[in-house]
Amino acid sequence: MKPEHWETFKKAARLEKMPQVPVALIIDSPWIPGYLGIKHLDYFLNPEVWFQANLAIHREFPEIIFVPSWWMEYGMAAEPSALGGKIKFWQDNTPSEYPMLFRIEDMDSLPEYDVEADAFMALTLHRIRMQRQRILDTGEILPIVTSRGPMCTASFVRGTTEFMMDLVEKPEWAHKLLDLCTRLVIDWLKAQARAMGPTVGGIFVLDDIVGFVNEEHYEEFAHPCLKRICDAFPKDWVKIYHNDANIDACVEHLPDAGFNVLNWGKQTDIAEVKARIGGRLCLMGNVNPLEVGVRGTPAEVRAATLDVLEKSCGENIILSVGGGVSPGMPRENIRAMLDALNEFNTSRAHA
Amino acid sequence: MPDYALMNQCLYEGKAREVEQMTRDALAGGCSVREVLLEGLIAGMSVVGEDFKHNVLYVPEVLIAARAMKAGMTVLKPLLGPGGDTNSTGRLLIGTVRGDLHDIGKNLVCMMAEGAGFQVKDIGVDQSVEKFLAAADEFKPDVVGMSALLTTTMSYMKVVVDGFEQRGKTGIKLAIGGAPTSQAFADEIGADGYGADASGAVDLFLSLLEKKNAPAQ
Ligand code: B12
Numbered sequence: 001m002k003p004e005h006w007e008t009f010k011k012a013a014r015l016e017k018m019p020q021v022p023v024a025l026i027i028d029s030p031w032i033p034g035y036l037g038i039k040h041l042d043y044f045l046n047p048e049v050w051f052q053a054n055l056a057i058h059r060e061f062p063e064i065i066f067v068p069s070w071w072m073e074y075g076m077a078a079e080p081s082a083l084g085g086k087i088k089f090w091q092d093n094t095p096s097e098y099p100m101l102f103r104i105e106d107m108d109s110l111p112e113y114d115v116e117a118d119a120f121m122a123l124t125l126h127r128i129r130m131q132r133q134r135i136l137d138t139g140e141i142l143p144i145v146t147s148r149g150p151m152c153t154a155s156f157v158r159g160t161t162e163f164m165m166d167l168v169e170k171p172e173w174a175h176k177l178l179d180l181c182t183r184l185v186i187d188w189l190k191a192q193a194r195a196m197g198p199t200v201g202g203i204f205v206l207d208d209i210v211g212f213v214n215e216e217h218y219e220e221f222a223h224p225c226l227k228r229i230c231d232a233f234p235k236d237w238v239k240i241y242h243n244d245a246n247i248d249a250c251v252e253h254l255p256d257a258g259f260n261v262l263n264w265g266k267q268t269d270i271a272e273v274k275a276r277i278g279g280r281l282c283l284m285g286n287v288n289p290l291e292v293g294v295r296g297t298p299a300e301v302r303a304a305t306l307d308v309l310e311k312s313c314g315e316n317i318i319l320s321v322g323g324g325v326s327p328g329m330p331r332e333n334i335r336a337m338l339d340a341l342n343e344f345n346t347s348r349a350h351a
Numbered sequence: 352m353p354d355y356a357l358m359n360q361c362l363y364e365g366k367a368r369e370v371e372q373m374t375r376d377a378l379a380g381g382c383s384v385r386e387v388l389l390e391g392l393i394a395g396m397s398v399v400g401e402d403f404k405h406n407v408l409y410v411p412e413v414l415i416a417a418r419a420m421k422a423g424m425t426v427l428k429p430l431l432g433p434g435g436d437t438n439s440t441g442r443l444l445i446g447t448v449r450g451d452l453h454d455i456g457k458n459l460v461c462m463m464a465e466g467a468g469f470q471v472k473d474i475g476v477d478q479s480v481e482k483f484l485a486a487a488d489e490f491k492p493d494v495v496g497m498s499a500l501l502t503t504t505m506s507y508m509k510v511v512v513d514g515f516e517q518r519g520k521t522g523i524k525l526a527i528g529g530a531p532t533s534q535a536f537a538d539e540i541g542a543d544g545y546g547a548d549a550s551g552a553v554d555l556f557l558s559l560l561e562k563k564n565a566p567a568q
Contacts, residue, residue: 030501030503034503088477090450092503093450093501093503093504096450096451096452096476096477097452098452160454160455161414161454161455161458164410164411164414165411165414165418167411168365168411168412168414168415169415212409212410212411212455213409213410213411214408214409214411214412217409217411246406246409248406249406249409290502290530290531294502326502327501327502327503328502
C-alpha cells in the first residue's frame with residue numbers, strides 16, 4: 001500500500017465525501033500462491049518467494065488498495081498456535097488448525113502466552129522485521145496490524161462446535177476463554193505495531209465466528225471483547241472488521257464497538273446493509289467472491305460491480321469483494337471489476 | 352397421551368434432561384417407540400431446522416437442541432429393534448474432506464439427519480479417502496456424505512468417489528455438500544447427489560435411500 005492509498009482509505013473510513021470510489025481487496029495465502037503458480041509452503045517459508053509474489057501483485061494492480069498491505073501470515077495459524085492449537089501444513093493449501101483444549105476448564109493450566117516468542121507469532125514478527133525495510137524501499141508502507149478476533153481464536157483453540165455449546169452451557173468459562181483470547185489479540189496487534197514501526201495507524205480484525213451467534217449472545221460475549229480491542233488503540237486509528245458469515249445479528253452494534261469499516265459476505269445485499277448502518281460505517285464490499293468473482297465471466301463481474309456501486313450511491317463505500325479474494329479469481333475478472341469502477345467513477349464525475 | 356407439543360418445546364429449548372424424562376414417561380405410558388420418535392423428537396427437531404433457516408435460531412441454539420434430541424434418542428435406541436437400529440431411517444457416514452477443516456455446516460447436517468431418524472457416524476474434518484473407506488467398512492452406511500467449503504479441497508471429493516467406485520458395487524450412495532459445490536459438480540465427479548442446506552441434505556439422503564432400496568430393474 002502506498003502512502004497516498006492509505007490517505008484515501010482513511011478518508012473513506014472516516015466517511016468523508018470521496019471524489020472517486022476507491023477499491024480495496026484482502027489478498028492473502030488462500031489466493032496469492034495459486035494466482036502466481038507457487039506452492040503454499042514456498043510462499044510461507046521462502047522470504048524471497050513471498051517478497052517477489054507480493055511485489056508482483058502490487059505492481060500488477062497499482063490502483064488497488066491491498067488490505068492490510070503486505071501481509072505476513074501463515075493462513076490462520078498464528079493466533080491458535082500461541083494457545084496450543086495443532087497446526088498442519090499442506091504443500092498446496094493454507095494450513096489447518098486443530099483444537100486441543102478438549103475440556104474448557106483446562107485453560108487454567110495453559111502456559112502463559114508470550115506473543116513475542118510463541119510459535120507462528122514469533123516467526124511472523126521476525127518476518128516483519130526482516131522484510132520491513134525492503135518493503136519501505138519499494139515506496140509501500142505497512143499501516144495496518146492484523147489479527148483473528150476473539151471468538152474466532154477461541155473457536156480455534158476449543159473447537160467451534162464445542163465453543164458454541166460452551167456459550168450456552170458454561171458461559172462463565174466461555175467468558176474466561178474470551179477474555180484470554182481478547183488479551184492475546186490486543187498484545188498480538190501491539191507487538192506487530194512495534195515491529196512495523198511508525199507507519200501503523202490501523203487495526204484489522206477478522207472474526208467470522210461472531211456471525212454464528214444471536215444478538216443476545218453477541219451483546220453478552222462478542223461485543224465487549226471487540227470493543228476492548230478497538231479501545232486499546234488510539235481513537236484516530238482506523239478499525240476494520242471482517243466477517244463473511246452472517247452479520248444480521250451484529251451489524252448495528254459494530255460502530256459502537258469502535259469499527260469504521262466493515263467487510264462482509266455475499267449473503268446480505270449492500271442495499272440492506274446501507275439502510276441499516278450505511279451512515280455510521282464505511283462499507284467495504286461486496287461483489288460475490290466465488291460465484292461471480294471466480295466463476296463468473298468478466299461481463300457478470302462488471303454487472304455485479306455496477307450493481308454494488310449503484311446501490312451504494314457512491315457514498316461511504318470502498319469497493320471490494322464480499323470477503324477475502326477467493327482462490328482462483330482470475331486476472332480478467334479483477335480487471336473487469338476495476339473497469340466497472342472506472343466506468344462508475346467517470347459517469348459520476350460527469351453527472 | 353403424552354404432551355408432545357410440550358416435548359417439542361423442551362427439545363427446541365435444548366432441555367436435555369426434560370426431553371429424556373418425557374421420553375421415558377411416554378414409553379412407560381404405553382406409547383410406541385416409533386410414535387415417540389416421530390412426534391416427540393423428530394417433529395421438534397424439524398421446527399429447529401426451519402427456524403435456523405430463517406435466522407430465528409443460531410448455531411448454539413441448534414447444537415443445544417440437537418443434544419436434547421440425542422438425550423431422548425439414548426432412551427429409544429436400545430428399543431429400536433434387534434441390533435439397536437433396524438428401525439432407523441438409514442445409516443449415514445459423513446465427514447469433511449482432506450485439507451478442509453470447516454465443519455459447522457457438516458455438523459448441522461448431522462444433527463438434522465439424526466433429527467430425521469438416521470444413524471449417523473461423523474468422522475470429523477480433514478478425512479482422506481482411506482479413512483472414508485475404512486469407516487464405511489466398519490459402519491456399513493447406506494449413504495456417505497462429504498463436505499467441503501474450499502474450492503481447493505472440493506476436488507478431493509472426486510478422489511473419494513473414485514475410491515468407492517474402485518471398490519465395485521457396494522450399493523452405497525455418495526452425497527456431497529458445502530457452499531462451493533453444486534448439483535453440476537456432483538454430476539461431474541460422479542456423486543449421487545448434492546444438498547444445498549441441512550434440510551435439503553436430509554431430503555437428499557431420503558431420496559437416495561429410496562433409490563438404494565428400490566428393487567433392481
Ligand atoms: C466460518 C468460516 C470459517 C471458520 C470455520 C470454522 C469451522 N469450524 O467450521 C474458520 C474461521 C476456521 C475458517 C477458516 C478458513 N477459511 Co473459511 N469460511 C467460513 C465462512 C465465513 C462460513 C462457513 C460456514 O460455516 N457457513 C455456515 C454453514 C451453516 O454453511 P455451510 O458450511 O455452507 O453448510 C451448509 C450447506 O453447505 C450444506 N452442507 C454442508 N456440508 C454438507 C455435506 C453434505 C453431504 C450435504 C448434503 C450438505 C452439506 O448444509 C449446511 C447447513 O445448512 C465462509 C464464508 C461463507 N459465508 O460461506 C468462509 C470460507 C468458506 N473460508 C474461506 C477460506 C479461504 C478459509 C481459510 C483458507 C482462510 C485462511 N486464511 O486460512 C481457512 C481454511 C483452512 C482450512 N485448511 O480449512 C473461503 C473459501 C474460498 C474458496 N472459494 O475456497 C470462504 C468462502 C470465505 C471467503 N474468503 O470468501 N473459515
